[in-house]
Amino acid sequence: QQEGTETRTETGTDAGSDTGKPPLRVGMVGYAFMGAAHSQGWRTAGRVFDLPLNPELAVICGRDAGAVRAAADRHGWAATETDWRALVERDDVDLVDICTPGDSHAEIALAALAAGKHVLCEKPLANSVAEAEAMTRAAEQAHGRGQVAMVGFNYRRVPATALARRMVAEGRLGRLRHVRVAYLQDWLVDPQFPLTWRLRREQAGSGSLGDLGAHIVDLAQYLVGEPLAGVSALTETFVRERPLPGGPTSGLSAVSTVGTGAVTVDDAALFTGRFASGALASFEATRYATGRKNALRIELNGERGSLAFDLERLNELSYHDGTEPGGHAGFRRILVTEPDHPYLDAWWPPGHGLGYEHTFVHQARDLVHAVAEGRRPDPSFADGLQVQRVLAAVEESAEKNSVYTPIAA
Numbered sequence: 001q002q003e004g005t006e007t008r009t010e011t012g013t014d015a016g017s018d019t020g021k022p023p024l025r026v027g028m029v030g031y032a033f034m035g036a037a038h039s040q041g042w043r044t045a046g047r048v049f050d051l052p053l054n055p056e057l058a059v060i061c062g063r064d065a066g067a068v069r070a071a072a073d074r075h076g077w078a079a080t081e082t083d084w085r086a087l088v089e090r091d092d093v094d095l096v097d098i099c100t101p102g103d104s105h106a107e108i109a110l111a112a113l114a115a116g117k118h119v120l121c122e123k124p125l126a127n128s129v130a131e132a133e134a135m136t137r138a139a140e141q142a143h144g145r146g147q148v149a150m151v152g153f154n155y156r157r158v159p160a161t162a163l164a165r166r167m168v169a170e171g172r173l174g175r176l177r178h179v180r181v182a183y184l185q186d187w188l189v190d191p192q193f194p195l196t197w198r199l200r201r202e203q204a205g206s207g208s209l210g211d212l213g214a215h216i217v218d219l220a221q222y223l224v225g226e227p228l229a230g231v232s233a234l235t236e237t238f239v240r241e242r243p244l245p246g247g248p249t250s251g252l253s254a255v256s257t258v259g260t261g262a263v264t265v266d267d268a269a270l271f272t273g274r275f276a277s278g279a280l281a282s283f284e285a286t287r288y289a290t291g292r293k294n295a296l297r298i299e300l301n302g303e304r305g306s307l308a309f310d311l312e313r314l315n316e317l318s319y320h321d322g323t324e325p326g327g328h329a330g331f332r333r334i335l336v337t338e339p340d341h342p343y344l345d346a347w348w349p350p351g352h353g354l355g356y357e358h359t360f361v362h363q364a365r366d367l368v369h370a371v372a373e374g375r376r377p378d379p380s381f382a383d384g385l386q387v388q389r390v391l392a393a394v395e396e397s398a399e400k401n402s403v404y405t406p407i408a409a
């Protein structure tokens, strides 16, 4: 999304409903998988939730004029650009949503903040700690001017994980002892799967670590309510050479291949960690867990109880109340579809569950509130930087064959 000549195409496509509320005009950079997911979020949030501002799908940007036009038509964006710099400077854009690979996050976010825009940036925040620090500094300065910058850790927005956070904060688990997290996918099992951008260090920063590990580090720290103090790690690249994409991408893959190239990121990352309060944590991030499609699993064990969540059953939470008398105690399923559960008062009657896409609707909802109130969003760029520091410590520890590596505060 760095190059290209500016094109502006106004189509008058559905850019949001006429609610009479002040608009929040979104300009989005990128239109692949995450672009589609974020579009869905922006399109739906104001129709389901009663928001203080009305999100408008104002402009979408991508380098290929034909492809971005098709994306605009499909997802309901009013106009297109082929140069992100032009998008960032537009007067009719209030918020820049960055859905590009990690190598362009810092440059786009810094330019957008300098141009007075609010920013939403996909995870991981950046490809290095230095970039994430610069972005966080810029976001802090921009906050003084009333701007808001959020990083897109959407799994905080599953009603069940938000309920888990509430239960931990209420003290239902007591003091935490164990945090057990795994994010398991299997789309790289086939050695012929093409070497797309997620397998290139210069574009993605790291492999499973940044792509999946960033999610589970954020989710674990969010649920526990404090940052990790240090980690010991192992990483591995199982398949070191893969076919190169020969054409456009499709989902996570590419439509054709030509020749081969070197994989420059980790395929899997395994690490243990310690929270300052004393809880021990284990993390596993891999795209080689045959049969596991999008299995993000987290279990918390505390002195008074335990909670477990699995993204492949995202409307449920398992809860064991350790204070119940022994004979009848055990894990029970909480069906997280009640109106007093997070986000659910605006959705369907009890038992009518939600899915992956709704996390992006909730993300848009929460960001609109933060913008309207001028407050720091959760998670902020500072939270994204902290996760970046954990990822860097994991890589450092793995290089030293799992030496315990503290994380700078």
Ligand code: SOE
Residues within 6 Å of the ligand: 033, 185, 211, 212, 252, 294
């Ligand atoms: C691919 O592993 C991927 O699309 C990630 O990039 C996303 O962050 C995750 O939500 C789903 O899986």
